[in-house]
Amino acid sequence: MDWEDARMFLTVAREGQLLGAAKRLGVNQATLSRRLTHLERDLQATLMLRGPQGCALTEEGQSLMARLERAETAMQEGEALFRGREAKLSGTVRIGAPDGFGVQFLAPRLGILARRHPELRVELVPVPRAFSLSQREADVAILVGRPERGRAVAAKLTDYTLGLYASHRYLAAAGTPATREALRGHRLVGNVEDLVSAPGLDYVTEFFGETRPTIAISTAFGQLEAVRGGAGIGVLHDFVVGGDPALARVLPELTVTRSYWLAYHESQRAIHRVQAVVEFIRSGVAAAGGWLRSP
Amino acid sequence: MDWEDARMFLTVAREGQLLGAAKRLGVNQATLSRRLTHLERDLQATLMLRGPQGCALTEEGQSLMARLERAETAMQEGEALFRGREAKLSGTVRIGAPDGFGVQFLAPRLGILARRHPELRVELVPVPRAFSLSQREADVAILVGRPERGRAVAAKLTDYTLGLYASHRYLAAAGTPATREALRGHRLVGNVEDLVSAPGLDYVTEFFGETRPTIAISTAFGQLEAVRGGAGIGVLHDFVVGGDPALARVLPELTVTRSYWLAYHESQRAIHRVQAVVEFIRSGVAAAGGWLRSP
DNA sequence: CCTCCATTATGCAAATATGCATAACCGTTT
DNA sequence: AAACGGTTATGCATATTTGCATAATGGAGG
Numbered sequence: 069m070d071w072e073d074a075r076m077f078l079t080v081a082r083e084g085q086l087l088g089a090a091k092r093l094g095v096n097q098a099t100l101s102r103r104l105t106h107l108e109r110d111l112q113a114t115l116m117l118r119g120p121q122g123c124a125l126t127e128e129g130q131s132l133m134a135r136l137e138r139a140e141t142a143m144q145e146g147e148a149l150f151r152g153r154e155a156k157l158s159g160t161v162r163i164g165a166p167d168g169f170g171v172q173f174l175a176p177r178l179g180i181l182a183r184r185h186p187e188l189r190v191e192l193v194p195v196p197r198a199f200s201l202s203q204r205e206a207d208v209a210i211l212v213g214r215p216e217r218g219r220a221v222a223a224k225l226t227d228y229t230l231g232l233y234a235s236h237r238y239l240a241a242a243g244t245p246a247t248r249e250a251l252r253g254h255r256l257v258g259n260v261e262d263l264v265s266a267p268g269l270d271y272v273t274e275f276f277g278e279t280r281p282t283i284a285i286s287t288a289f290g291q292l293e294a295v296r297g298g299a300g301i302g303v304l305h306d307f308v309v310g311g312d313p314a315l316a317r318v319l320p321e322l323t324v325t326r327s328y329w330l331a332y333h334e335s336q337r338a339i340h341r342v343q344a345v346v347e348f349i350r351s352g353v354a355a356a357g358g359w360l361r362s363p
Numbered sequence: 364m365d366w367e368d369a370r371m372f373l374t375v376a377r378e379g380q381l382l383g384a385a386k387r388l389g390v391n392q393a394t395l396s397r398r399l400t401h402l403e404r405d406l407q408a409t410l411m412l413r414g415p416q417g418c419a420l421t422e423e424g425q426s427l428m429a430r431l432e433r434a435e436t437a438m439q440e441g442e443a444l445f446r447g448r449e450a451k452l453s454g455t456v457r458i459g460a461p462d463g464f465g466v467q468f469l470a471p472r473l474g475i476l477a478r479r480h481p482e483l484r485v486e487l488v489p490v491p492r493a494f495s496l497s498q499r500e501a502d503v504a505i506l507v508g509r510p511e512r513g514r515a516v517a518a519k520l521t522d523y524t525l526g527l528y529a530s531h532r533y534l535a536a537a538g539t540p541a542t543r544e545a546l547r548g549h550r551l552v553g554n555v556e557d558l559v560s561a562p563g564l565d566y567v568t569e570f571f572g573e574t575r576p577t578i579a580i581s582t583a584f585g586q587l588e589a590v591r592g593g594a595g596i597g598v599l600h601d602f603v604v605g606g607d608p609a610l611a612r613v614l615p616e617l618t619v620t621r622s623y624w625l626a627y628h629e630s631q632r633a634i635h636r637v638q639a640v641v642e643f644i645r646s647g648v649a650a651a652g653g654w655l656r657s658p
Numbered sequence: 659c660c661t662c663c664a665t666t667a668t669g670c671a672a673a674t675a676t677g678c679a680t681a682a683c684c685g686t687t688t
Numbered sequence: 689a690a691a692c693g694g695t696t697a698t699g700c701a702t703a704t705t706t707g708c709a710t711a712a713t714g715g716a717g718g
Contacts, residue, residue: 098698139435398705416665417665
């Protein structure tokens with residue numbers, strides 16, 4: 069028995085005529101006639117007598133109607149689990165992001181998102197690690213570089229640049245290197261190789277070559293604070309440094325460009341709250357313009 | 364929420380994979396994938412996580428499944444009202460028929476039908492009256508002449524003939540009329556005008572013209588017995604008379620042909636037990652050959 | 659790391675359902 | 689008896705769903 073046929077039968081039974089029930093169900097009257105015929109054929113019973121005077125239930129139809137009403141109650145309960153949350157976005161969306169982007173870009177802006185969607189709950193995980201979208205470790209992930217495979221819907225957000233920085237105090241004491249080779253004589257701050265979660269995050273070798281950093285920190289802000297504290301020369305996101313007066317650009321011609329991508333599992337494509345967050349991030353990045361690039 | 368989508372979701376939830384559930388439901392795996400996507404979009408929720416390892420319910424999916432199982436219980440109860448009667452035809456079929464055909468042809472043969480379908484119950488109403496098929500006064504009606512309008516499926520069964528008969532005793536006493544005009548001097552047995560239920564049943568005037576029968580009886584067998592009892596000359600169905608030695612054909616060149624039609628309401632088209640009876644009658648008449656015609 | 663297998667997702671053609679327009683129907687009114 | 693109005697049923701064109709075939713996927717095993 070086709071349950072959708074049954075649901076339609078129930079409405080006709082209540083309405084007493086095909087035309088009115090069709091309007092109520094949002095289908096054509098002809099469709100409804102056929103759906104009922106299909107149900108009667110399937111059950112091998114005449115459930116209602118139809119004529120220009122409308123539809124009257126047979127005894128068999130009465131019996132079925134009673135059971136369908138109980139089914140309807142359970143169906144409506146099930147549906148209610150999801151309804152009422154549609155108009156205003158509700159539920160939780162988890163964003164996984166590299167800490168540079170997550171903390172510097174997203175965190176300050178989440179208030180806008182919260183005010184726009186009061187019922188929405190946002191979880192931000194600003195740590196540099198891979199997020200499995202298929203296992204729902206995050207609903208939306210910010211990635212460095214394009215995701216290679218898997219059922220993710222991916223879109224490039226923006227390019228961003230990284231450069232070498234050191235504190236004024238450090239440079240005053242150790243001198244400013246004039247060439248890339250001269251970096252060998254300095255203390256370098258980089259990231260933890262083992263915890264590099266994506267090929268695109270391995271930009272330290274592009275700056276230091278085979279020279280391994282003396283100090284390795286796995287987060288961008290950790291690196292920032294270490295460099296700020298005079299620990300040495302480090303590779304920092306230009307947008308993270310911003311206009312910090314305590315820091316000086318070192319070897320400015322050495323710069324690396326990467327790109328942030330946004331991804332979510334394709335099954336989330338139809339989830340409005342996820343799409344709302346996606347759109348929020350995309351439009352936020354677009355509005356920020358060149359903010360993520362070096363001046 | 365499409366209830367049929369929901370029913371399919373329930374099966375996938377139990378099976379743990381699309382492919383197995385598709386087989387169980389008798390649909391293609393691709394169809395099932397789309398039905399689930401459609402349900403998830405409708406409810407704005409991810410009900411299950413799908414991958415090459417199969418399908419795992421989310422918490423939302425778990426909640427919905429619980430309600431759907433209750434709906435399913437009610438649906439199965441409703442369906443059970445009709446199931447279990449399909450393989451062997453059961454239920455009741457009412458046949459309305461003119462008494463000539465009903466008693467002389469159908470009644471003797473109903474034993475065959477009963478043995479063929481032990482669970483089937485047949486009601487025969489062999490009275491010469493109109494049966495409203497749309498109001499289920501009969502499931503199957505045998506009619507004289509083609510039904511004119513309405514939502515009946517009609518099929519011609521056979522032609523049959525009527526002739527004038529009298530008992531030998533009557534003719535010995537009153538003489539045998541040599542012409543149609545001579546009938547005026549005889550006692551005539553006909554039917555009750557007021558109860559003539561169809562134009563086709565008004566054959567008495569075709570024999571007697573404007574002469575009104577002295578004795579009017581509303582049933583064919585009533586007329587038969589009256590004629591047999593010497594009441595007069597009557598119009599009888601040739602197949603009802605059969606080879607009765609007590610009766611003599613009068614004015615054999617006067618004969619009238621009518622046809623029996625079988626009809627049922629179109630909503631009964633899909634009801635197997637009704638179709639079984641229809642087929643039984645049609646094939647019975649075909650097998651009887653010229654039985655309903657005068658020799 | 660590569661291969662295999664059983665799974666899910668999707669493009670495309672075929673099959674089916676749907677809506678539109680209209681014929682047929684029945685009860686009411688004139 | 690005829691006309692009217694609101695109903696249901698159905699032919700046909702269009703829209704949608706479905707099945708088929710195959711690409712993509714992830715876990716297991718070698």
